[in-house]
Amino acid sequence: MKNPYYPVETVVEDVIVETPTIKTFVLAPSRPIKFKAGQFMQLTVPGCGEAPFTPSSSPSVAEKMEITILRTGKVTEALHELKPGAEVGLRGPFGKGYPMEKLEGKEALVVGGGVGLAPLRSLIYALLENPKKYKRVSIRYGARAPEELCFRRQYDGWSKAAPNVDFTNTIDVPAAGWTGRVGLVTTLLDGLDLDLDNSIAVSCGPEIMLKFVTLKLLEVGYKPPQIYLSMNRKMSCGMGKCGRCNVGHYYLCVDGPDMCYDKIKHVPNVFG
Amino acid sequence: MLNPRPRLTDRVKHRYYHKYDYLVQSHGAVFCTGCGRCIDTCSAGIDMRESLRTIKETAGSKKA
Known part of the structure; x- marks a missing residue:
């Protein structure tokens, strides 16, 4: 049986600074992840933790995913330290998304x-x-x-x-x-x-x-x-x-x- | 560890709601098996059956 807790290995391709406290992470998962607008992902920072985020990119692109994140807690602080090339994990998508x-x-x-x-x-x-x-x-x-x-x-x-x-x-x-x-x-x-x-x-x-x-x-x-x-x-x-x-x-x-x-x-x- | 319900009152409330309300609504059954261990172990001597009776009696009134 497929383990729903096993994340898809993902590489941070680019980090875009949006505001002093918000960055957008361009992620390249090792296999395409199809999602609907509003559905969320669980993003793992190895050795730190997992937190839920909703992609901010177009749902018609499955090969790349952008997630825009405010620095606010333990996991998001670790995320904001990441440089392009870093490895993270993605689980999901979860939820129903927008109607x-x-x-x-x-x-x-x-x-x-x-x-x-x-x-x-x-x-x-x-x-x-x-x-x-x-x-x-x-x-x-x-x-x-x-x-x-x-x-x-x-x-x-x-x-x-x-x-x-x-x-x-x-x-x-x-x-x-x-x-x-x-x-x-x-x-x-x-x-x-x-x-x-x-x-x-x-x-x-x-x-x-x-x-x-x-x-x-x-x-x-x-x-x-x-x-x-x-x-x-x-x-x-x-x-x-x-x-x-x-x-x-x-x-x-x-x-x-x-x-x-x-x-x-x-x-x-x-x-x- | 981050607690999703930082206030004790919310945690206690969630315990009751989860067993006796939320899952009744979503699954149509009470999710307390009735083993009674919570009554045996509670160091404050709280009997969930008593609490539920009080809740039932005071439901709808502001007194609770």
């Missing part, structure tokens, strides 16, 4: 916060690959400061990808030299010009941001079944066994990590 079929023919609202744009970039690649399948793709993104905006070089490309695609970003507090919008990402949801009845919102970011984005979306008229949240907690086994990632009776690693808010809205302290 791609549900988005077809709809107005997709993508709301990202900080490094939360990483999993969403995979979704954006998938959406922009065939923008005609969706009525509209609206991307709203917020970060703390200008230097913390992820994937800066790509924003222009996204907003120009198709006539039905738009991109807006904001930073939390004013900064010298910044001429764009200032305010939390929820301020980008004021006065939405989307056809709300025919829209699905997908959000990823820190739990506190997911909470306020959800409240805002409900306030402007979204219904719980129209809201999908990338909960992405510390999933461990990936197979619904260990119970680390429970949200109510759901396991994020099997039923998520992108959960429909309608399914989890009754869970006490759903946002941690």
Whole structure:
């Protein structure tokens, strides 16, 4: 029997510095790994540990995988020390991923916060690959400061990808030299010009941001079944066994990590 | 070792929810085998059956 805990040997091909605390790792697994946007991988740093990450690259490329990682704990600190050529391991993919079929023919609202744009970039690649399948793709993104905006070089490309695609970003507090919008990402949801009845919102970011984005979306008229949240907690086994990632009776690693808010809205302290 | 539930209250809660609620919802069965070892070993003398009775009686009220 195939051992689900055995990782695929993978070489770090390149390391791209996105922000002072975020790096993108271009990974070349020894055999192609097919994944869907939003599904996550378990990335092993030999001798250090394993942690769950969602690829930030296009799901239609299986030979290479990009994972964008914020330096925040033991494993991610070790990752940030890695140089091209280093060997790591990948298990997965796990979870269901984003509801791609549900988005077809709809107005997709993508709301990202900080490094939360990483999993969403995979979704954006998938959406922009065939923008005609969706009525509209609206991307709203917020970060703390200008230097913390992820994937800066790509924003222009996204907003120009198709006539039905738009991109807006904001930073939390004013900064010298910044001429764009200032305010939390929820301020980008004021006065939405989307056809709300025919829209699905997908959000990823820190739990506190997911909470306020959800409240805002409900306030402007979204219904719980129209809201999908990338909960992405510390999933461990990936197979619904260990119970680390429970949200109510759901396991994020099997039923998520992108959960429909309608399914989890009754869970006490759903946002941690 | 990182604990996915850093607060003791969350861990205790998860223990009850897991055995008597989550798995009832997802698998349709209570996942306590009823061996009674937890009652024998608990140094604080907590009887899960008692706790469950209290939970049942106070469910829905703010008193719990």
